[in-house]
Amino acid sequence: QMQLEESGGGVVQPGRSLRLSCAASKFTFNMYAMHWVRQAPGKGLEWVAIISEDGGDKSYADSVKGRFTISRDNSNNTLSLHMNSLRPEDTAIYYCARGDTMVNYYMDVWGKGTTVTVSS
């Protein structure tokens, strides 16, 4: 069964950086766009970013643009999210999710998530 497993979450002070990773298995990773989606405590889902199959095309939510960077390593089936200048409002569960292409934005396979807490 297709799997995604996030890691790298933790407690970080405001203004600091954190890198999340997502390991993909049991599907052909380089054939799919990939997303990051987050969920603040008690709140709904918020889309964060998407990266194309080859990593050449990326898009970000306005709330993270300029601070977060999505990347992928197709040789190691890994998705990453580099988060800089973290704010308390970035506190959330971060999910990686498999997409389709850069045309159809949907998420058909989800990881279990990793929790990021931004607090002093």
Added chain:
Amino acid sequence: SYELTQPPSVSVSPGQTATITCSGDALPKKYAYWYQQRTGQAPVMVIYKDNQRPSGIPERFSGSSSGTTVTLTINGVQAEDEADYYCQSKDKSGPYAVFGGGTKLTVL
């Protein structure tokens, strides 16, 4: 920014039909997707491209579209269907995904 609007909550008795709507002015031109999120779990896609059901999703889940509104229908609701449901689509004016605010389905 583009918004998708869902009712905050829907309640039904077991065996009844639950209907959850999602409104957005780009929905006539953009596909909608639906996700189920049970408490403490990751989301699961239950409908894609307005009305398609992924493999493994029970037949009681269906989707439809009419104008600026898409609808998730659950026939013969079961206790296990109690969850938050989110619609999602693509922004009409840019390369962004958008989620609705979510609807909490309570099975009485």
